[in-house]
Amino acid sequence: MTRVAGRTAFITGGGSGVALGQAKIFAQAGCKVAIADIRQDHLDEAMAWFDQTDFQVMPVKLDITDRAAYAAAADAVEARLGPVELLFNTAGVSIFGPLEKATYEDWDWQLSVNLNGVINGIQTFVPRMIARGNGGHIVNTASMSAFVALKGTGIYCTTKMAIRGLSECLALDLAEHGIGVSMLCPGAVNTNIHEAVLTRPEHLRNTGYYGADPAMFAHLKKVIEVGMEPETLARYVLDGVEQDQLYILPYPEFRGTLEDIHMRVMMALARPEDDPDYEKRVAHGVPGGERRRADA
Structure with missing residues (x-):
């Protein structure tokens, strides 16, 4: 069993979607929570909700691909909320289309966020967790794409299958330190992840797919709006963390x-x-x- 109450949780992408659901549920479970997000508007909207509660929540504007900024954010959070013992590598981006149309920038953008962003979280916090000797837990958000390949999802699927291998190896390596690892694999979730292209860096704008296209946004939203609600998904995560489950797979349709x-x-x-x-x-x-x- 992993105890969560009273511990500090650091959640990337915490200003919206799946990660905001995690922030709400783990705050309700007694955690102090830092929500890190690249979008200030998402942080502001999230804090407008949390400000109506008694939860201890700290917003952090962070680009998880920036390693120096990540270390500075970790220092600031731990100075205010205490040692981070629950790490949620949740932030992610997506863009879809056939691999033969992809640009190097399409690859670099998704790899930098979906894979390198997770690596940066692990590299930032795991040494601190080990040094303190208090155990803890890491949740890496992958996708059912960590198991299931679908046409048009090649880059995204590559990043998520990588998270699977990373998580399985990390669980073996950290067991002796009392640090648990879970891999969350969502299917459809009712979020606005399709808007992630709005955060794509200027130097990675060259794409073989689509940009901020309202018609494409509407299509993608229609696909996922019937999905699980973020807070419902987060309750599965809470149970998975408390039960030290390596795989959190809440979608029986798969x-x-x-x-x-x-x-x-x-x-x-x-x-x-x-x-x-x-x-x-x-x-x-x-x-x-x-x-x-x-x-x-």
Whole structure:
């Protein structure tokens, strides 16, 4: 069990959407919360809500791709709210279209936010958590795209599958320090994530896809407006953190798809009886064999 009450949570993207839902639910659970966001208008709107409560919430304007700014933000938050022991790498961006039309800038923008932004959070806070020895928990927001590839989502899917590998390895590395790791994989959520293109840096504007196109925004919003509400999703996250769950997967509509994907993986995997060198590799502790003996 991971205790959350009384601890300080740092939530990226906290001014809106999925991350704001997390901020509200974890504040209600007794956390002191820092909401970091690149958009001042989102921070202002979020604080207008929090100012009507007794929750301890601190807004932080932050570009999570800026490592020096990230370190400064961490110092400011910990000086005011205390040591950060709950880290939510939630901020993310998306833009969709066929890979053959992508520009380098399309790649660089999504990788810089969706992957490097998570890495920056980990690099900033994990050494502090370990040094203090009080444990803690990290939630990396990926997507069902961490498991499921869909046409037109190639760059986004690449970033989210990377978060899956990062999270699974991080959980193994941090277990000895009492720091839990969860990977949240949302499906459709009723947010305005499609407006993320408004925060795209000027030097990465060259795109093979779309910009601030009202018609495209309306189309994308229609797709996700039937999705789960952010606070509902955040309640799953709270339960997952308290229960130290590695995978937080609150979308049963993906069950059949995941079963099919994993069935095809297992069908493609060679069988021990067909490989004459199998026992030798297992006996010498080649990766995979050690896991098999531990499971047995």
